[in-house]
Amino acid sequence: MPPIALFGISIAFSFVAWSLVTANFIWPELRDRSRVDALRPLLILHAFRFVGLSFLIPGVVSPDLPAAFALSAAYGDIAAAVLALLSLAALRGSLGIPLVWIFNVWGAVDLLDAFYQANAGGLVPGQLGAAYFLPTVVVPLLLITHGLMFRLLLQRGAVAAGAPAAAH
DSSP, X not given: OOHHHHHHHHHHHHHHHHHHHIIIIIHHHHTTSOHHHHHHHHXXXXXXXXXXXXXXXXXXXXXXXXXXXXXXXXHHHHHHHHHHHHHHHHTTSTTHHHHHHHHHHHHHHHHHHHHHHHHHTTOXXXXXXXXXXXXXXXXXXXXXXXXXXXXXXXXXXXXXXXXXXXXX
């Protein structure tokens, strides 16, 4: 089987597996919390996006890794990590939810752009070296949690995700 097919299958299985984890463990834990309390662990997870800097470390990735992909993915991820931490710090204040929106849009677009850049740049999975685990294991979880954050952000006010909104 061609390596690109194995790469795609790995990503697809990761989406399925993380969707199951999310449906059975993550969402049930978050849905009855206030919006702020539900966003906090998701933002903490995204604070680890500094790992994307590994795309710039010689020996971790192949020297043949397309530079446009590596630079965009690495710096997009570090910006997302900084935005996640800023959002987390501001979460209880008036800037908290607007910062989470900025982070969430940036972070989701950054991940989708990385897939686009990899495809447009002709990335071959072997060029990722040890960073292969990022798009095959980590990125699907990050995209799913971006979806959860959009769901939480779109709720009316700060009601718990599983509770009905109060009538006005």
